[in-house]
Amino acid sequence: MKCPYCGKDNTRVIDSRPADDGDSIRRRRECDECHKRFTTYEKVETIPMIVIKKDNNRETYDRAKIEGGVFRACHKRPISAAQIEAMIDDVEACIFNKEEREISSEEIGELVMGKLKDLDSVAYVRFASVYREFKDVNTFMDELKKILE
Structure with missing residues (x-):
């Protein structure tokens, strides 16, 4: 120095x-x-994570957006706030362990759905219905069949 x-x-x-x-x-x-x-x-020098949205716009990573979606999916489910926080911590660890500066929102959504599937199947279906933008009952039923198998 x-x-x-x-x-x-x-x-x-x-x-x-x-x-x-x-x-x-x-x-x-x-x-x-x-x-x-x-x-x-x-x-420690930190490099901001950039999220590539579906329309190819880029924005900085925001944990609050994941929290909001997961908390809505888990609303009135027997899941504690500590379990939700731990799940989001796991998702975040997966994101930042990739050591890449950009990640797609689709990849984040898939990570969240994978963790939610293990945590609570109803919360998983709720999150998937918004994330995958179910247009009709048939797509909803297809997702339910995947869980039941």
């Missing part, structure tokens, strides 16, 4: 601790040349 006072590269860390926000590290440093002390903050 370069000293802000003399510009030399020879600095060392004296103290290191989490910063107040909990998302960064505060480091107290001392320059080996001029012996002045200064503070630096180290933070």
Whole structure:
């Protein structure tokens, strides 16, 4: 780290601790040349995830959109908020573990449906009916047959 006072590269860390926000590290440093002390903050660089919508528009990833859809699908079902949060955490982990900067909304929807199918079949059908835009009873019945098999 370069000293802000003399510009030399020879600095060392004296103290290191989490910063107040909990998302960064505060480091107290001392320059080996001029012996002045200064503070630096180290933070993880995040790259925003971009979602490619069905109409090919792009927008930044928003967890709240997944939460809204899942909470509506699970409305009046015997599923706790903790179970829903854990399921969404799993979906999010799958999304970010791909290490790609863009993901399609279809891929996110399929991940959510896969997790919902394991959690609650009624919530799964509710979510699928909106996500897959069922046009008539036959498409709805086809999805129900998949679950029953």
